[in-house]
Amino acid sequence: MSDFKESKKINAKPGDQVVFYYNEESEEISVSSIKKDSLLSLYGSMPPKGDKSQKDWDAIRNLARAEYLNRDGNIEEY
Numbered sequence: 001m002s003d004f005k006e007s008k009k010i011n012a013k014p015g016d017q018v019v020f021y022y023n024e025e026s027e028e029i030s031v032s033s034i035k036k037d038s039l040l041s042l043y044g045s046m047p048p049k050g051d052k053s054q055k056d057w058d059a060i061r062n063l064a065r066a067e068y069l070n071r072d073g074n075i076e077e078y
Contacts, residue, residue: 012018012033021030 010018010031010033013036015036017034017036019032019034021032022028023030
């Protein structure tokens, strides 16, 4: 988006999406902007909840595999 007056009116910056809405009753068109990565920009802004210890991924995989194999109750330990 370039530096048009219209982009300033809807507070649009480069990378934002511009959305056009059409109201059939009043036959009016409205324009607004959606900020780029508005939700993703919050990633990492807060610390995660829960256990902060290092994960043992081999143990997690083995547990998941055992739960998967035993889910029907007809397979013994892996």
